[in-house]
Structures are given as structure tokens and as C-alpha cells.
Amino acid sequence: MGNGDLSKYSGDSNVCTLKWKRPVLKLIDQRKLPFEEVYFECTNTEEVAEAIKEMVVRGAPAIGVTAAYGVAIAALDFKGSRKDDFLSHMDEKISDLSKTRTTAVNLFWALNRMKKIIIDNDAADIGEVIEKLILEAEKIEEEDLRINCRLGDNGLKVFEGRDRKLKVLTHCNAGALATSGYGTALAVVRSLYRAGKIENVIVDETRPFLQGARLTAWELHKEKIPFFIISDNMAGYYISKGEVDAVIVGADRIAANGDSANKIGTLGLSILAKYYRIPFYIVAPVSTIDINTETGEDIPIEERDEREVREVLGKAIIPEYMPVRNPAFDVAKAENITAIITEEGAIFPPFDKKIKKIFDSR
């Protein structure tokens, strides 16, 4: 990535997903937004793992950055003096972090980058490795922010030449809160808005966890971008009425063929967009692409605690004796995706060949 000035993207500095001040990682507690703006402090790996698992922090890129800091914190937390003890300590903590969420590939990608630092510094002493791990986590955070700004720029290019303002629909939260800042899908929305090209954003509330109603709406409100919130069921209605020019969402894992796993409900939106012939865009960093996952069929889908469906913000809506299910993600098929907008540009079909090319050139 380049080293350009990021200040032009900093309008949303009021949305702060994570604050790292060695040796503490503070995460805005996304379970409590928009009603309370409080931070969850992590001083050990267990707290970082809990924060990821319990969705204090969520969104594939933010999970990656948080996990990287989790490794840095594990290193700082090491109490011994022998290198082999350090290595087995780090192995254990990295393994703990890897078990928090199953679908977001950025988690594994970030942990692998941190592992590589340990492997590459085989000969260095413990103190030196710890410093390098901290630097790497900080680098992952900064890179993520730079990447997101480029996602915004690249998204803007996709809509170049349109003469009227856009009405877009987004699902879940692929915003600053899902990243180290600026967002992925919302990076595109932010850049479009700053270019005077947004008329309105329709925000799916995104049951069961309400990331749309609580997080995306909160971000748009802070940025003064016009929007309204709907129940997820209403997306079809507004699309059918011509109230949506494009659907723009993030992704948690993209397979080598372009199939994209994202928050549950994304699959339905992709089919609605296809039926009504409006474009459907995935916006995600290349780190979300898992070249080793052939198709969407191979992406593991996390089933989360059924309490998320049974309750809404702690209020029971379904009695305990009734069975519920809670798959957290689904997969939009490549054939229903217009383009995947990455920091290296928008990828149009055929995705498999173009994705391979990106990875071959790395």
C-alpha cells in the first residue's frame, strides 16, 4: 500500500472501533450501540477471544485486526524466559483465538501473518519477537484503514458516469465499526456521499443481532448521510418499487470462484437484485478472499447461540420451549454478484480467473 495522506477520509473519526494503547486494546462495545457508547478493555488474550466470540467486535476485517492485537497481547503477557516456553505459549494463545469465529477468513489470515512473524524471527530473542509482533499488529490495523479508503475510491469508479443520485440498500454493518475505520461496503457509500452521489441509503435492520439498525444507522447518522431503517422483510418491497439502484454489502469470506459468504440474508438480497435487474456489489479487502476455498459450498457456516434469535436486546420474544435456529451467514452465489470491489479494483465476472490472477501476481 502507498503512504498517502488519509486525512481526507477522516470525517468519521468519531466512529472509533478500536483503540490500541500498549498493552491495552479498547473496543467500542458494539452490543450496546447505539444506546451506549462504552469501551470494552482487553488486557489478556482471554478477553480478546471473548470480545470476538461475544460480538463486542464483529465484521471480518475488524475481527482480523482485533485477533492480531490479541496475539500481541499474548506475547506481552508471557511471563517466562525460555524461548520454547514462549513458542508453546504463543501456539496455545493463537489456537484459542482461532476458535472464536468460524466463517470470517480474515481471522485466520491475520493469525497466520502473526505466526509468520514468530517463524521468521526464529533466531531473535523473546523481547525482540514481542516488539515485532506489536509492530505487525499495528501495521495490520493501519493497512486495513488504507485498504478501506481504496475500497471507497474503487467503488466510486464503479458508479462513474451516473447522472443522478443513487438510492442504495445495505445489509448488516460493513462500516467503520466492522473495520479499523471507514468500512468496506460503507466505505463505498461514504465516498459516494462525499462525491454528492447518494440520495438515500436503505438499512436492513439485520436480525437477529440488528447490526443494521444499531450500527450502520448509527454510523450514517453520525455522517449525516440520509437513510431509513426497515425490517429485513421489507427489502423486496422497496427493490420492487424502484427505490433501490444498487445493493452494496460486505463479505466474511469469498471463495476462489467468487461465491461470497456474508451476514445471513445476503443470499436472498442477491436473488432479489438479480430478479429486479439491479446491481449487487460485494465490497471487501483481498484478505477476505480465501483462495483455498473452492466454492461457497466449502465455506463453514457458523451457527450461533439460539438466544440471539430468542431475544432482542435481552427482551424474550420466543419462549424457551420453542425450537429456534441461528445460522449466522449465507452465501451469495458468484452468478448473482455484479462485481467484487477490492482495494485492487473492482473484479467483474468471470471471478475465478481474475481472482487467480490477483493471487498469482502477489
Place this chain on the structure above:
Amino acid sequence: MGNGDLSKYSGDSNVCTLKWKRPVLKLIDQRKLPFEEVYFECTNTEEVAEAIKEMVVRGAPAIGVTAAYGVAIAALDFKGSRKDDFLSHMDEKISDLSKTRTTAVNLFWALNRMKKIIIDNDAADIGEVIEKLILEAEKIEEEDLRINCRLGDNGLKVFEGRDRKLKVLTHCNAGALATSGYGTALAVVRSLYRAGKIENVIVDETRPFLQGARLTAWELHKEKIPFFIISDNMAGYYISKGEVDAVIVGADRIAANGDSANKIGTLGLSILAKYYRIPFYIVAPVSTIDINTETGEDIPIEERDEREVREVLGKAIIPEYMPVRNPAFDVAKAENITAIITEEGAIFPPFDKKIKKIFDSR
């Protein structure tokens, strides 16, 4: 309709939508289910109108029956002695009732039937008209129950010859609670279950009002029919995984061409069913067909209080300063409907001609 024995359908006598005991109409308060089973008493037309508007009672056929009793109660409530005073009193009360909900055509259908009693008994004295209005409301209720039993039988025929048990998905509540008993879409589910043909029912929670999670699940639980509840966003996932053999829903108004308005989210389900090539059935009495409404485009869509989206069972999920929208219905296009199951049999495309034939023969 025939006068056959309804006792074979009475397994669900524990689900009682309305209880008429002159001069009081008791309605199970559907806003409080499944946590509380309490009845809302109506002793005047205002209370009946409130019950319909505030969704104490909902579901197109149940709204029709309730409105008919609302007219009977208005008649019983008349304090004067002059026939012309009676007529203008009735006009006013019927007009009040007609303003409660805009989409469900059964409301207007039932009110028109009650109006016809008044017109047809032009020469009768007030007391006699009152008795006839009460009889007509009771007749509408009983007819509705008979019709629903036939919907169940006719639905069973649609699935004849299938060798394995069915996994079906339903949306909102088209059950006993949406009718005077047995249901419409759930009549088919009940009849299939009694014939040993149901493996599982997937119940959409149906935001914003949660009729699926609260009402349909409660009915299925009482009947011991196997089911699980999902957030609406998850329907696409289960359909894509082959966990749904058919989508079966009710309707609030069916246009002359077969376009069917039903609870918001129905449109999306019809498109998902089409995409995955599974059948999509509408189940509704002929009174739900509005022969004067040409297509779905002409069906007025009620926008309800935004509080329904902003709150879940009284718990605020979206702050007041954030804009929300709340259209209550959408329209499944005729081209995406496999069949409309009515008391006169299942109607397959082309719907327009077959619907016309039914109305011509009446």
C-alpha cells in the same frame, strides 16, 4: 357450503380466536401471545375498530368476521327508535369499521355483506334487522370455519401422490388465529400433518410484529406439529439447502390476475421459491379475491405505525431520532405463484381466466 360434521377438524379447539356471546365479542389478544392468553372484550363498535386497528385481531379472514360482529354490535348498541336514525347510525359505524385496515379485502367484503342485510330488509322493523344482522355475522363466522376445513382438504389434494414427508416454510400467521378457526395456510399444514405428511415446518419470525414467532409457533406447538423458528433473513439459507419442499402462505387480497398481497416479506419468498424451483402456494378463501382489483399494482399497501419497527414487544431497538419505514404488505406476482388454494379447489395458472370463471359462476 355443505353442512358436514366439522368435528374431525376440531383438534385445535384450544386455539380460540374469537368468542361471540351476545352482546359481547371476546377476542384473544394476539399482541400478548404466546406469553399471555388473555381476551379483549368488545361491547361497542369503537372497541371492535380498535381491536382491528391495533392488531388485537389480525389475519384477513378473522378481520372480516370481527368486522361483521362489529356491525352486529353497532346494531345492538342503537338507542333510538326511528328507522332513518338507525340507518344513519349503521352507516356511520360501518364507515368507522372500514377505516381500520386498508389492505385486507375481507374487511370490505364482510362489511358489504352486512350492509346488504340492511338494504335487503328495507321494510323490516329495527328489531328484526338487528336479529338478521346478528345471524349474518354468526353465519359469516361459521362459513369461514367450513371454508377453512375445505382449504385443508384441497391443500391435501395438491400434495397427493408424494411419497415422502414434507418440509414446508410459512410466513406470518395464516392459522386458526387469522381466521375463525383451522386457518388458511395452516389449514393445509394441519391437514397434511393429520395425514402423516409433515416432517417439519419452518416458521419465519415475521418482523416487525412477529406473527410467525409468536402466533404460528404457538399454534404449531399446541398441535404438536414439528417446527422451528428462524429470523426472516434465514429463509433463503434453508431454501438453498433443500430444507424446504414448499412455501405455503396466506393472503390479504388477491387481484383478478392472481397477484397476491400478503404480509411484508412474501414477495421475497416467492422469488426465492422461483429461483430454487420449489412450489409457492397461496391459501385463501375466495372472499380474499378482489375481482375489481385488476393487478397487484392496484392494491393499496397499508403503512403502519413506525413504532412497530422501532420497538420489539415494547423494547426500543432504534432510537427516536432515526428514520424508519413500515409498509405492512407486499405483493407476490402471479408469475411466481404455483397455485392459489381456495375452498373451490386449487387454481393453477393462468389465474385470470380461472378466477373469472369462479366469479362468473357465482
